[in-house]
Structures are given as structure tokens and as C-alpha cells.
Amino acid sequence: MKIVIAEVMHETNTFSNVPTTRELFELWEWARGDEILTNHTGVRDFLGGMIDGAKERGIEVVGAFAANAYPAGTITRETFLSLQDELLTGIAEAGEVDAICLSLHGAGVAEGVDDLEGALIKAVRQQVGYEIPVIVTLDLHGNITDEMVKEADILLGVHLYPHTDCYERGLEAVELAEKMVKGELVPRMHLAKLPLIVPTSTTNLSPAKDINEACYKWEKEPGMVDCAFFHGFPYTDIPELGVTVVAVANNDEALAKRAAEAIANLIWEKREEFAPDVVTPQEGLALAKAASAFPVVINETSDNPGGGTPGDGTYLLRAMLEAELDSACFGFIYDPEVAAIAHEKGVGATIEVQLGGKTDDLHGEPIALTAYVKSLTDGAFITSSPMGKGQPVNLGKSARLQANGVDILVCSVKTQVLDEQVYLLHGIDVTQFKIVSLKSSQHFRASFEPIAAQIITVDSPGLTTLRFQAFDYKRLNRPVYPLDEITRS
Numbered sequence: 308m309k310i311v312i313a314e315v316m317h318e319t320n321t322f323s324n325v326p327t328t329r330e331l332f333e334l335w336e337w338a339r340g341d342e343i344l345t346n347h348t349g350v351r352d353f354l355g356g357m358i359d360g361a362k363e364r365g366i367e368v369v370g371a372f373a374a375n376a377y378p379a380g381t382i383t384r385e386t387f388l389s390l391q392d393e394l395l396t397g398i399a400e401a402g403e404v405d406a407i408c409l410s411l412h413g414a415g416v417a418e419g420v421d422d423l424e425g426a427l428i429k430a431v432r433q434q435v436g437y438e439i440p441v442i443v444t445l446d447l448h449g450n451i452t453d454e455m456v457k458e459a460d461i462l463l464g465v466h467l468y469p470h471t472d473c474y475e476r477g478l479e480a481v482e483l484a485e486k487m488v489k490g491e492l493v494p495r496m497h498l499a500k501l502p503l504i505v506p507t508s509t510t511n512l513s514p515a516k517d518i519n520e521a522c523y524k525w526e527k528e529p530g531m532v533d534c535a536f537f538h539g540f541p542y543t544d545i546p547e548l549g550v551t552v553v554a555v556a557n558n559d560e561a562l563a564k565r566a567a568e569a570i571a572n573l574i575w576e577k578r579e580e581f582a583p584d585v586v587t588p589q590e591g592l593a594l595a596k597a598a599s600a601f602p603v604v605i606n607e608t609s610d611n612p613g614g615g616t617p618g619d620g621t622y623l624l625r626a627m628l629e630a631e632l633d634s635a636c637f638g639f640i641y642d643p644e645v646a647a648i649a650h651e652k653g654v655g656a657t658i659e660v661q662l663g664g665k666t667d668d669l670h671g672e673p674i675a676l677t678a679y680v681k682s683l684t685d686g687a688f689i690t691s692s693p694m695g696k697g698q699p700v701n702l703g704k705s706a707r708l709q710a711n712g713v714d715i716l717v718c719s720v721k722t723q724v725l726d727e728q729v730y731l732l733h734g735i736d737v738t739q740f741k742i743v744s745l746k747s748s749q750h751f752r753a754s755f756e757p758i759a760a761q762i763i764t765v766d767s768p769g770l771t772t773l774r775f776q777a778f779d780y781k782r783l784n785r786p787v788y789p790l791d792e793i794t795r796s
Contacts, residue, residue, distance in 0.1 A: 320615025343370030356477020371397030413449015425454030609769030
């Protein structure tokens with residue numbers, strides 16, 4: 308048996324003023340053929356799981372194309388066409404295969420294409436036909452559409468947020484592909500949609516935890532294959548934005564429908580429980596200063612690069628610099644200009660810079676800062692988080708600055724903080740600091756919950772704010788809760 312694997316991964320924040328180009332993909336990954344196997348073998352991600360799953364089963368695996376860009380604004384038309392062409396070419400060059408396993412996201416948007424994933428799966432089908440099984444793994448923040456369900460045989464969503472089970476979904480994709488090829492599985496899917504958007508919600512806490520447990524219970528039913536709660540991505544202004552449930556059963560459409568609708572009803576009953584507790588940076592710092600156990604981790608959810616923000620927001624950092632702190636660190640702010648100045652002046656220098664706030668006027672003004680350059684690095688390390696463990700990261704020229712009792716990390720490539728590696732790279736042991744601040748919504752929890760005495764989420768203006776009312780949705784199908792008061796039939 309032979310399978311071909313591929314990936315096109317992008318979570319599109321349509322409110323961002325930074326268009327997603329081919330260059331942004333190439334910054335992270337734009338790979339073909341065997342290079343894909345090299346990049347992902349031994350990595351805990353979707354493709355890593357597919358590779359290991361094939362190896363375990365004695366299945367030949369061929370890489371077609373893999374592209375991954377950090378979340379940002381709408382993908383340009385030119386870039387979309389390149390992605391589609393590379394994907395189709397790679398699959399064609401793989402020759403005759405028994406199944407196709409695709410790693411997609413579910414919240415991709417390109418110019419003129421609201422449903423990136425649906426469009427790509429349809430293009431694959433037009434090339435290979437409908438006899439070859441197509442299994443698709445998806446992020447739980449996907450906005451799942453009828454087109455995706457129509458064109459794929461199976462849609463597999465991660466269950467956990469932080470996404471520590473991507474690898475397992477990759478393994479499962481290959482397992483199910485093999486069963487389809489052997490005739491042991493005839494998948495039937497049902498998609499249940501809700502007029503609902505929810506904020507980022509970690510799955511080890513209620514209500515998301517309770518919903519997942521209900522999904523797992525359905526998965527134990529005879530004939531059930533998978534049942535997934537898709538949270539949706541609320542920062543994508545498209546008509547089909549929202550919470551969905553996808554259930555898959557073996558040749559039993561009625562069973563898939565019962566499961567999906569039951570979970571959808573449970574989510575709707577719990578919709579008010581998703582309302583977040585929101586505190587400002589100043590309020591969060593006051594709570595942190597009053598704490599008796601450390602470290603206290605403060606996450607700036609409203610400027611989460613993992614959701615398409617610029618990563619150079621200054622609201623929390625400014626509040627920290629004004630709060631008369633000691634034993635506090637901030638990791639990190641995206642500012643290649645300041646990182647370059649620090650590298651030019653060298654360790655031990657005192658520099659005067661305008662830090663952050665350079666991408667747009669939403670995430671705060673630049674900070675006029677006089678800082679001491681404590682250390683300089685190349686920004687390269689290996690991910691240790693259970694999410695993506697083993698993945699190389701390169702944040703470019705990076706620096707540790709010190710000012711007003713705060714150690715500030717500045718990097719040249721934007722990303723959310725997943726683990727403590729960027730701190731360790733600059734000589735910071737986060738367990739020895741009282742306050743550790745970072746930019747992320749939930750993924751950081753996989754590494755920081757075991758070492759944090761307390762986690763405080765702070766919100767301020769930003770492209771991933773928990774206050775959905777701050778966004779001018781123009782294309783979203785309305786009414787939708789919580790923007791509108793509605794009843795669901």
C-alpha cells in the first residue's frame with residue numbers, strides 16, 4: 308500500500324492589515340517530496356504522525372507538498388494559486404497511490420476564496436477522482452463547511468487545545484486510510500452547525516472539557532469512528548464562521564447524525580459558560596503583585612501571533628514598565644528593527660529605541676525605551692512543548708533588554724510563545740522569576756501550567772481580543788450568539 312501526504316496550513320485573521328504572501332509561507336515551510344519526510348520525521352505534528360503511522364503499518368509514504376505560514380491576514384490570490392498548483396503537482400508526481408492524507412487547518416481564507424480548505428480538497432478531487440480515499444486532518448479552530456464534508460471522505464479534528472494531539476490525529480488518518488483501502492470502513496459524515504462563536508477555550512477546563520468528554524462517549528458507540536467539536540475561528544469574517552460538530556460513522560449516516568446533533572445541542576445549552584473573565588493588563592499585574600506563590604504567568608491573549616496578530620503590541624509591556632516590578636520578564640515582542648540595533652551596539656550597551664507598536668495603530672503605541680543590552684542570540688532553538696515537540700524554530704536576531712525591573716525579549720520573527728525555550732536561550736530560568744509574561748491565548752499552557760503557580764489572562768485592544776463586539780463583522784451570517792440574542796430551533 309502506498310499513500311501520499313501533504314499539508315497547507317494557515318489560520319487567516321481577515322481583520323489583519325498584513326497580507327499573507329508566499330514569502331510568509333517560505334519563512335516557515337515550503338517543501339516538496341522527500342524534504343517533507345525529513346522535516347517532519349520525529350516531530351509531534353500532523354505530518355509526523357502520518358509518517359510514523361505509515362511506517363508502523365509497513366505502508367509506503369510519499370511527500371507531495373507542505374506549506375505552513377504563521378497566522379496573518381488574507382492570503383493573496385497569487386499565493387493561493389501557487390499553493391494549489393504545488394499541491395496538485397506534488398500529488399501527480401507521487402504517481403499511483405492508494406490513499407491521500409492531507410493536513411489542512413480549516414480557517415484559511417484567500418482573496419476570492421472564503422473556504423481555502425474546501426477549494427483545495429475539491430481541486431484534488433477534480434484531479435484524482437472520487438475512488439481514492441481522501442482523509443483530512445484539521446485544527447479545532449476550523450470553520451467547517453459543507454464543501455469540506457462533500458469533498459473529503461473523512462475530516463478529523465484535533466480534540467485538545469493546546470493542540471497536543473496533532474500527532475495522534477496524523478496516526479489516526481493513516482489507520483483509517485488503510486481500513487478504507489481494505490474495505491473495512493465506509494465512512495459517513497454529518498456536519499452540525501451552530502449560530503455561535505466562542506472565545507479561545509482550553510479543553511482541560513469546563514465547558515470545553517465537558518463537551519469533549521461527551522464526544523469521547525459517542526466515539527465508544529459501536530460503528531462510530533470520530534466525533535469532534537470544532538470551536539471555529541472567530542477572527543475570520545466569512546459567512547460560514549462558527550462552531551460546528553463533525554461526526555463520522557462506519558456506513559451509518561443516521562448514527563453520525565445523532566452523535567453530531569447531540570453534541571451540538573449540548574454546546575448550545577452551555578453557550579453562556581464560554582463567556583470569558585476579562586481583566587486589563589493593569590488589573591492582571593495588580594493580581595500578580597499580590598500573589599504569594601510564583602511564578603505567576605500572565606498571557607496577553609489580545610496580541611496572540613498564533614491568531615494572526617502582529618506580535619508587537621505594547622499594552623501589557625507598557626503596564627509592566629510602569630508598575631515598579633522586580634523579578635519580571637516579558638517574552639517576547641516582535642521588533643526586528645530594535646533587535647538589529649541591539650546586535651549592532653552589542654552586549655553591555657545602553658540603547659534608546661522606540662519599541663513595538665509599528666504594524667498598526669490597534670495594539671498600542673511604540674514605547675520610548677532606554678534599555679541595557681543583557682544578551683544577544685540568533686533566535687534558534689528546538690521546541691520542547693508537547694505541542695510540536697522536536698520542531699526547529701528560528702526567530703532571527705534576538706536580544707534580552709533590561710529596563711525598569713523588567714527583562715524584555717525582542718525577536719525578529721513573530722510567533723506566540725509555546726514553551727520556555729526562548730527564555731532559556733537568553734539566560735532566563737522562568738521558574739526563578741516572580742512574573743513571566745508572554746503573548747499567547749492557550750497553547751502556552753501545555754508547557755507553563757506544570758510550572759506556573761498561577762496563570763492570569765489579560766485582554767486589551769487587539770486582533771485576538773476576547774471582546775467580539777470590537778470587530779466590525781461585515782460578512783458573517785447573522786444572527787449569531789453572543790453578538791445577537793437568538794434562539795435555536
